[in-house]
Amino acid sequence: MKRFLALLATCATVLGLTALAAPQSAVAATGCRVDYTVTNTWQGGFQAAVKITNLGAPVAGWKLEFAMPDAGQRVAQGWNATWSQSGSAVTATAPDWNAALATGATADLGFTGSFAAANPAPSAFTLNGVTCTGSTGEPPVVDDGTPVGINGQLHVCGVNLCNQYDRPVQLRGMSTHGIQWFSQCYNAASMDALAHDWKADLLRIAMYVQEDGYETDPAGFTDRVNGLVDMAEDRGMYALIDFHTLTPGDPNYNLDRAKTFFASVAARNADKANVIYEIANEPNGVSWSAIKSYAEQVIPVIRAADPDAVIVVGTRGWSSLGVSDGSGESEIINNPVNATNIMYTFHFYAASHKDDYRAAVSRAAAQLPLFVTEFGTVSATGGGTMDRASTTTWLDLLDQLKISYANWTYSDAPETSAALRPGTCEGTDYSTSGVLTESGALLKDRISTPDHFPTG
Numbered sequence: 196m197k198r199f200l201a202l203l204a205t206c207a208t209v210l211g212l213t214a215l216a217a218p219q220s221a222v223a224a225t226g227c228r229v230d231y232t233v234t235n236t237w238q239g240g241f242q243a244a245v246k247i248t249n250l251g252a253p254v255a256g257w258k259l260e261f262a263m264p265d266a267g268q269r270v271a272q273g274w275n276a277t278w279s280q281s282g283s284a285v286t287a288t289a290p291d292w293n294a295a296l297a298t299g300a301t302a303d304l305g306f307t308g309s310f311a312a313a314n315p316a317p318s319a320f321t322l323n324g325v326t327c328t329g330s331t332g333e334p335p336v337v338d339d340g341t342p343v344g345i346n347g348q349l350h351v352c353g354v355n356l357c358n359q360y361d362r363p364v365q366l367r368g369m370s371t372h373g374i375q376w377f378s379q380c381y382n383a384a385s386m387d388a389l390a391h392d393w394k395a396d397l398l399r400i401a402m403y404v405q406e407d408g409y410e411t412d413p414a415g416f417t418d419r420v421n422g423l424v425d426m427a428e429d430r431g432m433y434a435l436i437d438f439h440t441l442t443p444g445d446p447n448y449n450l451d452r453a454k455t456f457f458a459s460v461a462a463r464n465a466d467k468a469n470v471i472y473e474i475a476n477e478p479n480g481v482s483w484s485a486i487k488s489y490a491e492q493v494i495p496v497i498r499a500a501d502p503d504a505v506i507v508v509g510t511r512g513w514s515s516l517g518v519s520d521g522s523g524e525s526e527i528i529n530n531p532v533n534a535t536n537i538m539y540t541f542h543f544y545a546a547s548h549k550d551d552y553r554a555a556v557s558r559a560a561a562q563l564p565l566f567v568t569e570f571g572t573v574s575a576t577g578g579g580t581m582d583r584a585s586t587t588t589w590l591d592l593l594d595q596l597k598i599s600y601a602n603w604t605y606s607d608a609p610e611t612s613a614a615l616r617p618g619t620c621e622g623t624d625y626s627t628s629g630v631l632t633e634s635g636a637l638l639k640d641r642i643s644t645p646d647h648f649p650t651g
């Protein structure tokens with residue numbers, strides 16, 4: 196997430212008082228601090244938390260003023276202060292019941308607002324008329340031409356994934372294989388190839404929970420995931436943290452593990468713009484209401500640490516929107532997860548899942564934000580013959596609908612779904628065409644075409 200931290204927005208003087216003859220050594224104890232955090236965004240709107248800390252002498256009353264970046268950014272409704280706005284100038288006046296601030300005391304206020312284009316942090320915070328001169332936040336993500344550099348912090352807008360310009364984007368990338376088995380495939384050379392040759396936007400990090408995965412070494416797997424998040428970030432790619440539940444199919448079996456894991460990775464990665472959370476790979480043999488209940492317990496854990504990240508929720512029937520269980524998208528539409536800034540998972544294997552699944556996706560995409568966090572060009576076993584025609588039809592559909600995707604797998608597993616030939620990860624060459632399988636060649640062709648991310 197991109198968090199705007201008004202770090203030690205130190206007032207030139209004590210709140211509301213002119214500079215006293217304080218000796219230099221006491222300066223650190225004077226002034227104020229403002230923490231400004233965007234806690235949620237949606238299409239054209241956002242919610243912000245503003246925390247004032249009085250680092251100076253006690254005051255009997257306070258008034259916070261700041262400037263919106265432009266007059267198109269409006270406070271709609273505020274709390275814990277009396278809010279007003281004139282042009283771009285915003286004023287929040289202390290309520291009677293919280294007017295006094297002792298030294299070290301804080302006031303927590305906030306507001307919902309609307310914005311026209313981008314949504315940068317306000318500036319020029321003053322308290323009781325005194326300009327606070329500190330920085331108002333984390334520097335914006337630098338546009339270095341990479342997917343993360345261009346798009347910055349993502350959010351869900353309507354049924355789309357949107358970038359920092361509030362424009363829909365499609366991310367195209369690859370999934371790791373199980374990192375408990377294929378960690379040798381994820382190194383500087385392979386990540387360079389993925390970012391620079393494949394021009395992938397996205398790395399999905401498949402952390403199995405069972406099958407010798409997370410449950411055997413929570414701290415170790417958490418570290419490995421974080422290491423891969425950093426490798427993706429260093430190359431300007433998004434990182435999709437996949438809590439790869441599969442067997443057992445009821446994600447509630449892993450609820451406590453999920454809470455522990457996501458509390459940790461969300462806190463550690465909260466200030467990164469490149470992280471997306473996928474809370475359950477493929478629920479199966481379980482009802483939608485049980486999945487929804489799981490989601491509504493895990494999402495708040497992530498939000499508490501990383502309020503503005505996109506979260507993707509698995510769906511019934513191996514993330515088939517229920518279709519593989521004889522159900523469909525309407526059970527979600529009629530009973531959606533009670534949370535904002537979320538998307539729903541759809542998975543397919545092109546040789547197994549065809550027109551009826553495509554029809555469901557076409558219908559669902561009009562009403563639900565979808566993310567294809569995993570798909571294969573082969574059968575649902577991960578093996579068998581690649582189905583080029585079905586894969587092409589699928590990818591054309593996803594392109595048309597701007598649905599993001601990650602392909603299973605960027606690995607040299609001895610199975611036809613793998614993009615790299617067996618043995619590739621024992622060497623250092625990930626770039627020449629000789630290392631690619633038939634599936635890998637097709638995916639590299641598709642993923643490496645220009646993204647044309649919208650910036651205005």
Ligand code: IDC
Binds near residue numbers: 544569603610
């Ligand atoms: C498969 C791997 C295979 C591994 C197996 C173990 O390809 O090497 O032995 O998992 O569980 C999924 C799952 C994904 C599967 C994949 C192919 O998310 O874990 O990987 N698949 O079967 N859903 C549909 C297909």
